[in-house]
Amino acid sequence: MSDSAQESYDVVVAGGGIVGAACALACTQAGLRVALVEREILGGGATAAGMGHIVVMDDSEAQFSLTRRSQQLWQALSPSLPPNAEYENRGTIWVAADDNELAEAARKHAFLDARGVPSRLLSSRELAALEPNLRPGLAGGLLAIDDAVVYPPAVALHLARQAQSLGATLLVGHSVTHLADGEARLDGGTVLRAPRLVNATGADASFCSPDLPVKKRKGHLAITDRYPGFVHHQLVELGYLKSAHSLTTDSVAFNVQPRKTGQVLIGSSRQYGNEEATVDQAMLSAMLQRAALYMPAIASLNVLRVWTGFRAATPDKLPLIGPVPGDPTLWLATGHEGLGITTALATAELIAGLLTGSEPAFAPEPYRPDRFSPAFAQKTAPQEQL
Numbered sequence: 351m352s353d354s355a356q357e358s359y360d361v362v363v364a365g366g367g368i369v370g371a372a373c374a375l376a377c378t379q380a381g382l383r384v385a386l387v388e389r390e391i392l393g394g395g396a397t398a399a400g401m402g403h404i405v406v407m408d409d410s411e412a413q414f415s416l417t418r419r420s421q422q423l424w425q426a427l428s429p430s431l432p433p434n435a436e437y438e439n440r441g442t443i444w445v446a447a448d449d450n451e452l453a454e455a456a457r458k459h460a461f462l463d464a465r466g467v468p469s470r471l472l473s474s475r476e477l478a479a480l481e482p483n484l485r486p487g488l489a490g491g492l493l494a495i496d497d498a499v500v501y502p503p504a505v506a507l508h509l510a511r512q513a514q515s516l517g518a519t520l521l522v523g524h525s526v527t528h529l530a531d532g533e534a535r536l537d538g539g540t541v542l543r544a545p546r547l548v549n550a551t552g553a554d555a556s557f558c559s560p561d562l563p564v565k566k567r568k569g570h571l572a573i574t575d576r577y578p579g580f581v582h583h584q585l586v587e588l589g590y591l592k593s594a595h596s597l598t599t600d601s602v603a604f605n606v607q608p609r610k611t612g613q614v615l616i617g618s619s620r621q622y623g624n625e626e627a628t629v630d631q632a633m634l635s636a637m638l639q640r641a642a643l644y645m646p647a648i649a650s651l652n653v654l655r656v657w658t659g660f661r662a663a664t665p666d667k668l669p670l671i672g673p674v675p676g677d678p679t680l681w682l683a684t685g686h687e688g689l690g691i692t693t694a695l696a697t698a699e700l701i702a703g704l705l706t707g708s709e710p711a712f713a714p715e716p717y718r719p720d721r722f723s724p725a726f727a728q729k730t731a732p733q734e735q736l
């Protein structure tokens with residue numbers, strides 16, 4: 351497309367991470383004419399930095415609905431994913447270090463069981479048999495059977511290409527400089543017009559909505575050389591929930607993932623107020639020490655690469671999915687914090703469904719952006735379907 355050209359679509363999606371790519375595909379499949387604009391590379395951003403753990407969470411009913419629905423969509427999608435998506439149904443073991451955490455595992459088990467999600471409580475002995483590299487003497491755990499692992503950037507690229515093959519326009523290497531009032535302006539002067547604009551620019555989403563309640567939450571990950579069989583499930587300490595919930599302090603938690611390549615992916619850290627992409631040595635070393643506390647032999651593995659990324663965090667730990675108060679053309683699909691890989695597919699299903707008037711699989715209200723501002727809510731115009 352030449353500079354200063356003008357094109358019309360039904361929907362323009364800004365941001366080609368996993369959320370934007372999934373939204374572009376779902377909208378295209380729903381029969382809408384879609385343009386997807388990405389300033390760098392498809393599947394870059396937080397999507398390339400993320401761990402790729404597809405996990406059902408139970409902090410709230412709303413979080414459960416979104417993660418569970420999305421997990422089911424991942425299960426349905428998985429047979430058609432390319433091999434480089436590395437989708438594997440590994441299951442998560444929530445590791446309980448002591449009796450208090452074992453009680454939390456039992457609570458989680460009851461919650462999942464009541465909602466038809468398969469999980470199994472593990473005794474100390476069963477845990478040791480499933481994961482021999484864990485330190486001896488842990489209290490037990492909970493195996494969440496349906497959880498999976500994926501390589502997110504490959505999936506984002508796949509979803510975007512699928513959308514393209516169904517007729518969507520991909521504009522890669524273009525930055526959206528203005529997104530409002532039915533108009534997406536790109537650097538270079540191109541203007542894309544659409545009755546719906548979807549801001550899926552992740553942690554950068556406030557570029558066109560300055561009051562957005564989204565903060566960058568930095569994370570570190572490390573990946574090792576190949577050690578096939580070192581770990582079999584995604585392992586997460588139950589104490590992770592405490593650290594992930596803290597809205598103020600920096601934290602690390604034991605969170606280890608087996609990759610299809612035999613590599614071991616080691617996480618994770620959470621930091622606010624540090625928007626430098628550089629590796630924070632103190633945070634990295636705390637994270638690796640935490641991992642070695644649970645899996646002592648991890649200290650002897652060769653780490654090949656360490657990196658950081660930024661989660662888009664909201665105050666209530668739920669994403670922003672829906673119209674922006676005050677501009678009925680502008681929609682958000684951001685704020686997924688540490689669950690955007692898991693929830694990308696259900697987010698996209700919700701966006702496409704709301705835009706075309708189909709019945710949502712779960713209630714969309716908890717994710718509406720206007721929950722953060724009654725004043726905004728008053729300004730919101732009624733939504734028309736496309």
Ligand SMILES: Cc1cc2nc3c(=O)[nH]c(=O)nc-3n(C[C@H](O)[C@H](O)[C@H](O)COP(=O)(O)OP(=O)(O)OC[C@H]3O[C@@H](n4cnc5c(N)ncnc54)[C@H](O)[C@@H]3O)c2cc1C
Pocket residue numbers: 364365366367368369370371387388389390391392393394395396397398399400401402403404405524525526527550551552553554557568569570571618658659660661662683684685686687688689690691692693
């Ligand atoms: C360390 C770490 C571990 C994680 N682990 C997991 C996990 O195990 N499971 C899980 O579910 N989630 C995990 N996450 C969270 C997950 O990675 C994110 O929630 C998810 O990738 C968000 O996807 P996105 O498409 O919204 O954002 P991004 O992937 O950041 O994509 C946004 C895109 O928008 C583009 N963009 C920005 N501004 C513009 C503009 N003006 N114009 C055009 N394009 C623009 C960017 O270049 C980028 O490609 C993790 C995150 C981190 C940091």
